[in-house]
Amino acid sequence: MGTPDLSFIDDDGEQQNTGDPRVDYFLANVRPVLVDRCIGCHRDGREEAGLNMSSMTKILEGADHGSVLKPGYPEASMMMTVIRGNHPEIDRMPKGKRGPLTDEQTEAIRLWIEQGAVWAE
Ligand code: HEC
DSSP: OOOOOOOTTTSSOOOOOOOOOOHHHIIIIHHHHHHHTTTTTTTTTGGGGGGOSSSHHHTTTTTTOOOOOOOGGGGOOHHHHHTTOOSSSSSSSSSTTTOOOOOOHHHHHHHHHHHOOOOOO
């Protein structure tokens, strides 16, 4: 009641129950991927391509090529374009030897952006 029905979201059972399903989804399925695969190169002290992903405020400041994420609009978000390897000038993300994200991780980030890109610490 009062909260959106996100029961269609397929979480992996690590729900942390903050009371907001979008926060729970971020903490269980999105934040671990960003921490493990992105933030090492995009953070305070190492802002590759001018991008700092250590907070939503910083993400929304954009990077060398401009806006990185548009909450609600994954298909208009550069973050999705580079994760899929579809940007004409920018390498596929994450860079490095570990390879691209899995389809499941990519879909988790897409869905999170579509649902408003809610952030929590
Ligand atoms: C090993 C370091 C490394 C990792 C890990 C990494 N990046 Fe990057 N990122 C870079 C570098 C270097 C560039 C510049 C590449 C280029 O211009 O082709 C870049 C560029 C970008 C850009 C373009 C910014 C701009 O405006 O030019 C975005 C968006 C981005 N990364 C997002 C991500 C995301 C999302 C992840 C995790 C899924 C990630 N990166 C993981 C090093 C990294």
